[in-house]
Amino acid sequence: MLRYLTAGESHGKALVTIVEGVPAGLRLTAEYINTHLARRQQGYGRGARQKIEKDQVEILSGVRLGRTLGSPVALVVRNRDWENWKDVMKPEGGRAQALTHPRPGHADLPGAMKYLTRDIRNILERSSARETAVRVAAGSVARRLLEEFGIHIYSWVVEIGGVRYTKKDLPPEKLFEMAEASETRCPDPVVTEKMKRRIDRACGDGDSLGGIFEVVATGLPPGLGSHVHWDRKLDARLAGAVMSIQAIKGVEIGEGFGFAVLPGSRAHDEIFYSKHRGYYRRTNHAGGIEGGMTNGEPVVIRAVMKPIPTLMRPLHSVDIATRRAHLATVERSDVCAVPSASVVAEAVVAVELAGAFLEKFGGDSVKEIKRNLRGYRSELKRF
Numbered sequence: 001m002l003r004y005l006t007a008g009e010s011h012g013k014a015l016v017t018i019v020e021g022v023p024a025g026l027r028l029t030a031e032y033i034n035t036h037l038a039r040r041q042q043g044y045g046r047g048a049r050q051k052i053e054k055d056q057v058e059i060l061s062g063v064r065l066g067r068t069l070g071s072p073v074a075l076v077v078r079n080r081d082w083e084n085w086k087d088v089m090k091p092e093g094g095r096a097q098a099l100t101h102p103r104p105g106h107a108d109l110p111g112a113m114k115y116l117t118r119d120i121r122n123i124l125e126r127s128s129a130r131e132t133a134v135r136v137a138a139g140s141v142a143r144r145l146l147e148e149f150g151i152h153i154y155s156w157v158v159e160i161g162g163v164r165y166t167k168k169d170l171p172p173e174k175l176f177e178m179a180e181a182s183e184t185r186c187p188d189p190v191v192t193e194k195m196k197r198r199i200d201r202a203c204g205d206g207d208s209l210g211g212i213f214e215v216v217a218t219g220l221p222p223g224l225g226s227h228v229h230w231d232r233k234l235d236a237r238l239a240g241a242v243m244s245i246q247a248i249k250g251v252e253i254g255e256g257f258g259f260a261v262l263p264g265s266r267a268h269d270e271i272f273y274s275k276h277r278g279y280y281r282r283t284n285h286a287g288g289i290e291g292g293m294t295n296g297e298p299v300v301i302r303a304v305m306k307p308i309p310t311l312m313r314p315l316h317s318v319d320i321a322t323r324r325a326h327l328a329t330v331e332r333s334d335v336c337a338v339p340s341a342s343v344v345a346e347a348v349v350a351v352e353l354a355g356a357f358l359e360k361f362g363g364d365s366v367k368e369i370k371r372n373l374r375g376y377r378s379e380l381k382r383f
């Protein structure tokens, strides 16, 4: 079983993760993980914090001489901003002014009530999307594993604050390449500029913006996941993982909500066979998943991120110390983090896909898994 946990507060000393269930013999370097950490930090509309942080991972365990050992992989990403928060965030001793003005849309108020604290900082430090830095680190391990088997994950942004990109019929690696060159991770330079102007306008208004991104995974063999139980269905697992990213409010797979208007005759992907390709489809409305299992077509996931709840022109709230009306806390924040969220989604998708992959082909070493995959592929050739 592949699993990970994270720990760490936004302005604490560091973020850490332990990834367990990684097979032995996988090439893995800090440099590889750092590439993805840097991708997450980019994006137009980010705040001043990203000028402070330059995320770098340190591999603490589970890797020796550039290859995994099969033991837990422990990773740490240090918060540079910790230097400025030592007094407020120190683990022992000291006092700090309580934050008491919850932001609508944030974890602030439900968290304060749940944990019976009147200092919202006790909640916001952990609910902060800063935690996604180390999720990308964990996801990079899973991604490296998938790459070893020809499975690749891409993402791009399709909408920010109502400025929409209509997807062109291009291969995912091409769309990805164009998204990587865009400040909003949008594959179209003209739409990128429109998105940037929309973000500028929101920034000028003291407002924030959400949007939609798409993640595509290619090279997946059919049969990952299962139809037999709710918690083994791959679409459910992917949706749960993507929904767990901070500020995500909706996830769809393939045609998703678009199925509401399509008749069955146009909704389903007809089945074809050729000696060269085996079974294949000419459309992919299902988003690569039928009955909770991959069907061999690319997996396509879209998700919507709500606008960031920290507004420079704050919304109405209540002071939880006095119960009197008060404007919400104004904290340094981002205007838009949709481009970053799409990179985080790649990471959590990688973990789910690698987990399902290991369940089917699992072994203790990459060598063993390669043999298992070869065996399955040769069965499918005769199928």
Ligand code: EPS
Residues within 6 Å of the ligand: 010, 047, 048, 049, 050, 053, 081, 127, 128, 129, 130, 132, 133, 246, 310, 331, 332, 333, 334
């Ligand atoms: C975040 C608020 C901002 C973001 C942060 C997420 O942090 P700060 O309050 O320190 O300015 O920059 O995201 C990151 C630090 C990051 O690396 O992604 C929040 O409240 O979720």
